[in-house]
Amino acid sequence: MIKKIFSKRDLKLPIIGGLIAAASLLSTTATAEVDINQLRQQSKIMFGTLSETMPGSENDTPAMVELGKTLFMDKRLSVNDSQSCNSCHQVGNYNGSGVDNEATSPGALPGTKGDRNSPTVWNSGFQMAQFWDGRAEDLKEQAKGPILNPVEMGMPSEEAVETKISKIAEYQQSFKHAFGKENAISYDNIAQAIAAFERTLITNDRFDDFMSGDDQAMTKSELKGLQTFINTGCSACHNGATLGGNMYQKMGLVNQYPHQEDLGRYKVTGLEKDKMMFKVPMLRDISRSAPYFHDGRVETIEQAIYDMAWYQLGQKLSTQQVDDIATFLNALEHQTH
Structure with a gap:
């Protein structure tokens, strides 16, 4: 009833x-x-x-998608290695609901919590804009937000993210493979790879x-x-x-x-x-x-x-x-x- x-x-x-x-x-x-x-x-x-493909996916490569999936699941993108994109937008082996089924999501730092419900990441790239208020134009811009948000993943700056990821040997190779050049680890490319993975979630x-x-x-x-x-x-x-x-x-x-x-x-x-x-x-x-x-x-x-x-x-x-x-x-x- x-x-x-x-x-x-x-x-x-x-x-x-x-x-x-x-x-x-x-x-x-x-x-x-x-x-x-x-x-x-x-x-x-x-x-x-x-559609079987998402807008923007024509420029994505398998290497970029695979890198994006790894980054999406990696808790090291948070300030204390406790939170990944997947923590709030659970997709697992493509069987997850795309959300965490929480009213609002807990952040990386103890006692922190987001102020809005985490929307599903499935089909998200088909939308006209990202976030509940549309403040991000596309998936790439959206991916940059939570990593630096103090009540989400809590990293202090783009430079801090780049420095942390650059010290991980596996990423040195996978970024080079995905973007076709040396020293390809940048905050912009991190977001680009995550967006490429998200464009496969249909x-x-x-x-x-x-x-x-x-x-x-x-x-x-x-x-x-x-x-x-x-x-x-x-x-x-x-x-x-x-x-x-x-x-x-x-x-x-x-x-x-x-x-x-x-x-x-x-x-x-x-x-x-x-x-x-x-x-x-x-x-x-x-x-x-x-x-x-x-x-x-x-x-x-x-x-x-x-x-x-x-x-x-x-x-x-x-x-x-x-x-x-x-x-x-x-x-x-x-x-x-």
């Missing part, structure tokens, strides 16, 4: 800027039976399938199989959930191949989000209009990345669905609608075979 945390007032809520209309443009009236062919066509238009799921023509890829319950996802307006923001990650939206568009401590993109731009604006999270593999929201306050996917419908669309979904949408989101889970 979903926890009902709002009052039972009967509200007449406006349609905000055509938000719901945009999502329902291609939708049909929900029925017990789903027209699978029509739903497939809707999905192709609204979402599309994931999920594979049954939703793409369905859109590619496999009528058996998704269950009837999942297809019903997909139709509910579209009809209720979720796809107005969670669209494109990653079902998110391609726009900023106010957290609390219709009904105010109760936690206003983090003002989101406003911290980057200083613009009044950007208060409580965050990048819309991707929904691919979302079932594995709890807890949810930028502050990690919501523990279950069902509660997240219910809350988002209220904050963003002004709708109080029924338990059945929530369950339907949650069932659909399971079809977005990464398959490792």
